[in-house]
Amino acid sequence: MKADIGQPPLLSVRGLGKTYRVGEIEIHALRGVDLQVAAGELLVLLGPSGSGKTTFLNILGTLDLPSSGRILFRGRELTDLDERARTHFRRHHLGFVFQFFNLMPSLTARENVALVTEIATRPMAPEEALQMVGLGHRLDHFPAQLSGGEQQRVAIARAIAKRPELLLCDEPTGALDSATGIVVLEALRQTSREIGATTLIVTHNAAIAAMADRVVRFADGRVVSVTRNPQPVEPAALSW
Amino acid sequence: MRTLHRKLLRDLWRMRLQALAIGLVIGSGIAVFIMMLGAMASLEATRDAYYAQSRFGQLFVHAERVPAAVGEALERIDGVVAAETRITGFATLTFADFVEPVTARLVSVPERGGPVLDRLVIRQGRGLAPDGRDEALVNEAFAEAHALRPGDRILANINGRQRRLSVVGIALSPEFVYAIPPGALLPDDRRFGVLWLSRSTLEAAFDLEGAFNDAVLFLAPAADPEAVRAAVDRLLEPYGGLGAYDRSIQVSAFFVDNEIRQLRTLAAVLPSVFLVVGAFLLQAMCRRMVDTEREQIGVLKAFGYADRTIATHYLTLALLIGLLGVVLGLLAGSWTAGRITELYTQFFRFPLLRYRLEPWVYAVATALGLLAAVLGAWRAVRAAGRLPPAQAMRPPPPPAYRRRGVLGLAVRGILDQPTLMLLRHLLRWPLRSGLAILGIAAALALLLAAMQWRDATAYLVQKEFFEARRMDFTVGFFDPLAPAVVPQMARLPGVLRVEPRRSLAVRFRNGNRVKRGSITGLAPQGRLRRVIDVEKGPVLPDDQGVLLSRTLAAILGVGRGGRIIVETLEDRRRSVELPVSGLFSTYLGIPAYASIALVDRLSGIGDRVGGVDLTIDPARRNAFFRALRESPEVAAVASREARIRAFETTMAETIDIVVAFYVAFALLLTFGTVFNTGRIALSERGRELASLRLLGYSALEASYVLVGELVLMALLALPLGLALGWLLAVWIIATVDNELFRMPLVVFPTTMAWALLAVMAAALVTALALARRVFRLDLVAVLKSRE
């Protein structure tokens, strides 16, 4: 547990709401979410499909704008940023991992990572990042030549290579079988720890919650509970 | 950013065929542009340089007999810098190895120093010697046709006297860049030549000692040509002046200018067809690309790539395709422009006509190609830039197909499901389908407009040289002769029928509309030269009025039954008011006809015959030719058959080549459009088609969904293409509407059938080539991946 008393939280979310309008219908994806995240924490956001987890993560990542509420990152208002500033914020502070990996099919593993390191300020070498996820031997393979788990590890390498402060992962194991999923989570846990990134993992898989410092439960666009894990386990010990 | 560039190049390589197809379409546009404008610019630059170097006159005038002293008065006219007076006429030539009659135009050259205006370029041999009696220079095309070289001799009948001329040199003149026999449209270098003889030789031959009958004037830049012309006409009026005219209707200059004008108009319109279609294809491709890569775009944005960077990424891709088109177009265009310019050297005799790379043409072509690419890609590029990342990361909703009226109800149970699928897809993107149909239609239109030239020429030959003219030969005399010449000609060996003809130079006047021209008087019961009225069919000229060609009537603003004033410019000058007894259509010149009796009356000097039309017994051709050579009164002979052959040769040697280029470009357009549309459909429907296979459809049945859609589009494009082709042809034909000739608008059914077949075949072959990919679909991959 690293959230020391007195130190301001890395991330502070207040009353976050998001309403989608589809024709006549209004969909309340988020209905007022409050959350504080301390630097270096690993959070698992747990909730059934459709509960608003992805929406929440996207807004944190400035990929989407909230309908109401505020987000403070190191005390800075994220919701007020213009497009330029949002791009800058993502470029220098954020790492993303997606459910479907979202690698560039036309680029090799190394190039997929380089795509991000090239525009970062103090990145590690793409090779180093791939080494960290155990893919040092797969540098020049194209996504189509990699298994799902390997692709997701490339995505993790891509996300951590720029040493982001905040790592946002949306269902990183959602498209993988459990054994592969665990390997991926190990890579994620180890690398995020190594670079000291604050990490948010969104999942509907309750088994993953055990590796978190804190577990945030979502339902129907709200945070229904936040529980602290006294003893987070290593991903290798998980099973589902 | 280097990695992003790498993605760009790999994407481009993956889509290389599609990129190539679009590149070919844009490239065709660039190539056509360069082909037309490059040839135009070369021709124009050569023309301007040559005219300036050789001091080509700006005003020309012919008269009967003008005392030499008047020549100085011509130079004193305000605005005239120099006047070249000379003697011109016609002669018939005899060659030992060429039995047919040969006509030559004669032009005098001053005894000393050569002409000041319309200077000659000596290509071989030398100029005329100061005392060069019976020395001659011949024009290059004629020399080539008869393999004449300096030192050769020519037997000429000049004004009734046989002279043996010796060729001392081969020359070019700005007056005869396009050297055609009188009244013809195309050169006939074996039967028509230009001979330059010394002034004294021609003075003696035409009994014009101390006089001239022709003048060329060079004007000061600030001169008012109209004022000079009026002054010249006033000055020469007493000496049988036929009225001065400027360079715009000097025959050779007219044809050169006409060609340049036409190239320029075509260059403004035809390439844009390709560029617009290319831009549309690029737009569809980029759109599809941004759609399929939306998640990639989302990721890039999530990792901090700016919107502008993403937009630039796709714009660069489009620009690279545009650049590919530009490069292909510049290469193909330079080559075809070179070939076209080479074709022009067969007609236009300049000292040096070579395809010259004009930098501005290339710069404009490049700019046009890239502009097409940018405009084409613009919407997709903007969409990529603006795509909100969160939305990009979510899969797009499945395309919303609709059961449109007809397809929803009436045809249920009639159409099978695959057919329904292809129809729905076609209707799902009406704009894209519409543009694809338009692209194919544009290809067909181009094909028709290009192939139409053959038909137009064939039709013109049919109308003018088979229906309106039925003589075998047209003979002109040095001077109008007494009617007794007609039976005399009839007695020549092989002659079957002779009809007299007499032309009178006149000025037509209707109110303040004035036009210089001539009236040709025809035999009362003539059958060899028919005047065909558009409304009444063939008409015989009467003794009361004149028959005007429609173009002439339009210039004068008069219709059938109207009245015009005819001022004769030859013999006894007089001014007579005559009724217009009929109008007729012709594609050649702006003639007027009357009965020979009326023309005799107008001339005021009694019955004369200026020439005859005749038919002969083909078996006795050679005897007829020999007899003709011995007829001293014959100044010029034209063979109808030779004119027809000139059309056919031109067709085979030039028009067909140009048409072939267009056919090639039009087929590329079809291929490019069908390939791209098909490729995009395949990318959108790969899943569906694979699913069909999983459901037990054969690859052939599945590919029907794709091929059927493309073929249906091509079929829909056909009527539209016919209509557009018609419009394009109307427009192209309208660009050749002038006093010397016009082109008919006709498309023969066979031409139409060939054009339709060619487009359908190109579309079908392309569709089938794409269908092969349906056979290679990876069914398992489809199940795994999500759209």
Ligand SMILES: Nc1ncnc2c1ncn2[C@@H]1O[C@H](COP(=O)(O)OP(=O)(O)O)[C@@H](O)[C@H]1O
């Ligand atoms: N772009 C959108 N337009 C309309 N509704 C949306 C959009 N994105 C998400 N939603 C809706 O918002 C709700 C929350 O979605 P999401 O955040 O994806 O949930 P989760 O990630 O927890 O499954 C769902 O009902 C979803 O359908």
Ligand SMILES: [Mg+2]
């Ligand atoms: Mg989700």
